[in-house]
Amino acid sequence: MGVSDQKTERLINLTMALLATKRFLSKSEIFETVAGYTGSLETKERMFERDKDDLRALGITIHVGSHDPLFEDELGYRIYENEYELELGALTPSELSYLSLAATLWRNQLFASSGEQALLKLDALAGTALREDFGHAALSLENETPLFPALWEAITTLRTIVFTYRSRSTSRRRLAPYGLTLWHGSWYLVGLDRDKEEIRVFRVSRITSEIEFESAPNAFDIPADFSISSHLVMLNTGETTKFTARVRVGRCQSLRAKSTITNIDSEWDRIEFSLGGNWLEQLLWFGPDLTLEEPEEHVAEITKILGDKL
Amino acid sequence: MREGALDRVARALNLIPFITHNPGLSVVQIAERFNSTPAQISKDLSLLHMCGLPGYSHLELLDIDYEDPEYVSVTDAQVLDQPRSLTQVEALTLVLGLQALSELSTNPEERLAITNLQSRIGALYENQISAQITISDAVVESPVIAEVDRAIREKRFVTIEYNSASSDSLTTRTIFPLDLFYLNGIAYLHAIGVAEGEERTFRIDRIQNYSTGEIDAEFANGFTSRNHASDHKEVQIEMGEDGLFFIEKHNEIVTSSNEVGGIYQITLTVTPGEWILRTLLAWPSPITVVQPASLSQQLRERIAGTLANYQ
Numbered sequence: 001m002g003v004s005d006q007k008t009e010r011l012i013n014l015t016m017a018l019l020a021t022k023r024f025l026s027k028s029e030i031f032e033t034v035a036g037y038t039g040s041l042e043t044k045e046r047m048f049e050r051d052k053d054d055l056r057a058l059g060i061t062i063h064v065g066s067h068d069p070l071f072e073d074e075l076g077y078r079i080y081e082n083e084y085e086l087e088l089g090a091l092t093p094s095e096l097s098y099l100s101l102a103a104t105l106w107r108n109q110l111f112a113s114s115g116e117q118a119l120l121k122l123d124a125l126a127g128t129a130l131r132e133d134f135g136h137a138a139l140s141l142e143n144e145t146p147l148f149p150a151l152w153e154a155i156t157t158l159r160t161i162v163f164t165y166r167s168r169s170t171s172r173r174r175l176a177p178y179g180l181t182l183w184h185g186s187w188y189l190v191g192l193d194r195d196k197e198e199i200r201v202f203r204v205s206r207i208t209s210e211i212e213f214e215s216a217p218n219a220f221d222i223p224a225d226f227s228i229s230s231h232l233v234m235l236n237t238g239e240t241t242k243f244t245a246r247v248r249v250g251r252c253q254s255l256r257a258k259s260t261i262t263n264i265d266s267e268w269d270r271i272e273f274s275l276g277g278n279w280l281e282q283l284l285w286f287g288p289d290l291t292l293e294e295p296e297e298h299v300a301e302i303t304k305i306l307g308d309k310l
Numbered sequence: 311m312r313e314g315a316l317d318r319v320a321r322a323l324n325l326i327p328f329i330t331h332n333p334g335l336s337v338v339q340i341a342e343r344f345n346s347t348p349a350q351i352s353k354d355l356s357l358l359h360m361c362g363l364p365g366y367s368h369l370e371l372l373d374i375d376y377e378d379p380e381y382v383s384v385t386d387a388q389v390l391d392q393p394r395s396l397t398q399v400e401a402l403t404l405v406l407g408l409q410a411l412s413e414l415s416t417n418p419e420e421r422l423a424i425t426n427l428q429s430r431i432g433a434l435y436e437n438q439i440s441a442q443i444t445i446s447d448a449v450v451e452s453p454v455i456a457e458v459d460r461a462i463r464e465k466r467f468v469t470i471e472y473n474s475a476s477s478d479s480l481t482t483r484t485i486f487p488l489d490l491f492y493l494n495g496i497a498y499l500h501a502i503g504v505a506e507g508e509e510r511t512f513r514i515d516r517i518q519n520y521s522t523g524e525i526d527a528e529f530a531n532g533f534t535s536r537n538h539a540s541d542h543k544e545v546q547i548e549m550g551e552d553g554l555f556f557i558e559k560h561n562e563i564v565t566s567s568n569e570v571g572g573i574y575q576i577t578l579t580v581t582p583g584e585w586i587l588r589t590l591l592a593w594p595s596p597i598t599v600v601q602p603a604s605l606s607q608q609l610r611e612r613i614a615g616t617l618a619n620y621q
Binding site: 004005007008009011012013015016017019020033034035054057058059060081083084085086087088089094095098099101102103104105106110111113114115116117118120121122123124125126127128129130141143152155156166168178179180181182183184185186188203205206222227228229232234251252253254257280281282284285286287288289291299302303305306307308309310 | 314315316318319320322323324327328330331332335339343344345357358360361362363364365366388389390392393394395396397398399400401402403404405406407408410411420423424427430431434439441442443444445446447473474475478479480492493494496516518551554558561588591592593594595596597610612613614615616617618619620
């Protein structure tokens with residue numbers, strides 16, 4: 001049996017012993033009764049310290065306390081059942097199907113594998129490993145984001161990061177990452193830009209380098225009043241501009257729906273409407289069916305761009 | 311890559327409750343669910359067979375029956391009969407997934423059930439992280455979605471007034487709705503167009519009016535969907551620096567791209583017609599269509615025609 005097998009076996013035995021006990025087990029009791037602790041006392045102590053760290057790394061909480069309130073000289077260890085076990089109560093078949101769907105929506109590697117792990121636990125809870133796949137809703141929630149696990153680590157451990165960002169120009173950015181949000185299929189990274197000392201939003205798909213960790217963990221605090229949504233420009237409709245345009249009768253349907261319309265002649269109508277920042281693309285869409293009349297500077301811009309495109 | 315002892319312990323602790331509550335799976339089936347190999351799962355099982363509670367007599371050991379690889383069961387799981395609690399990231403994965411589902415849901419009861427479930431899972435862990443990883447797409451409170459959803463369940467024809475962006479026309483058509491889907495935050499309806507006798511996709515937010523028709527439980531039976539892939543054509547374009555943003559925005563039609571010295575060469579796969587022509591026209595910077603020549607010609611004429619209105 002290899003060292004790795006021995007270690008695996010010992011960790012499982014330790015978990016089971018600490019879970020089964022109804023009182024704190026002292027180190028000496030553990031060394032005497034749990035299979036796998038061999039060698040000198042010093043060796044066993046070192047083994048046990050590492051094992052505790054390993055189980056904690058697996059997310060298992062080991063409580064330390066005294067099993068005799070009158071004699072607190074020797075500490076003991078145990079794992080509480082109610083913390084170790086998944087306690088979700090009974091799940092109805094439809095609840096189970098919502099959870100299955102929720103677990104399998106993801107394309108980023110971290111959530112995709114976490115979802116699989118969560119499903120294994122749910123199927124263990126409900127005995128539903130052989131169920132047919134649930135649900136009919138076809139959902140595509142996100143584009144693939146290979147950098148997601150690194151960003152998650154930086155955010156959850158509060159480490160500052162450095163990356164190359166490609167927008168109108170390409171630059172290195174130093175960031176204290178505060179959070180991630182998914183909008184219209186893309187992940188956006190929000191954080192404090194350490195060179196500009198301002199909160200900035202980055203589209204993750206425009207990060208062209210790996211994520212480099214710049215600091216050790218716990219390098220910064222997130223302000224208590226920080227909220228992602230207040231920094232997302234795309235959620236604010238922003239300023240709109242009033243436009244007047246001539247449009248061909250019967251054309252430009254989606255604009256008409258939000259316009260006041262007056263008829264000019266059998267060929268043309270005049271419409272007034274408001275649009276936000278993407279007005280240019282929206283109006284160019286209609287080609288020769290629309291002629292912008294006002295405001296003047298927008299007319300100048302649209303004609304210049306058409307000239308450039310020709 | 312050699313697997314660490316910790317990964318093995320994590321899997322082993324999940325294996326026992328999984329098999330306990332799902333007896334009779336084969337080693338191959340178990341391996342599939344655990345993203346592992348049958349050989350590895352067999353090794354895990356024989357190792358687990360040696361584990362147990364202090365005392366380690368046959369009464370205290372885990373009792374696993376895996377002699378028949380087609381039928382694995384756990385006779386005595388000792389203290390490991392229940393699955394482990396969810397990790398922080400597992401719980402968050404479910405919570406965010408449920409949020410997305412509740413946004414998609416059209417049935418108020420269903421939405422309530424999903425939201426309740428979301429708070430049940432959320433209550434399992436207390437952490438600020440749920441405020442740091444979020445979904446920003448807003449809940450779509452569309453009356454059309456609810457109506458369409460009902461029509462799908464009742465197998466009912468509906469008549470819609472649809473504002474087609476590509477043909478810039480408002481048409482009234484009767485359709486037989488098949489399913490709703492969500493792509494990158496936008497809701498779509500997949501349906502059979504009765505007049506065309508073909509499947510069509512509609513954006514929910516472009517349906518302007520709506521009325522329900524007859525029920526026909528049999529209509530979709532025997533309907534074979536046509537493969538539209540044969541209609542697709544390759545288009546090659548070239549553009550400057552903001553090719554990056556074009557690729558990002560039109561990700562679903564871009565088949566390849568290449569940047570040399572600030573010039574982007576992009577290959578698209580599209581159905582020829584108004585949509586691609588207008589998409590290229592509406593892009594606010596110059597785009598050269600390398601091929602097909604016919605599209606290049608059409609685009610040039612469309613730009614010139616638009617510009618002529620101003621002269």
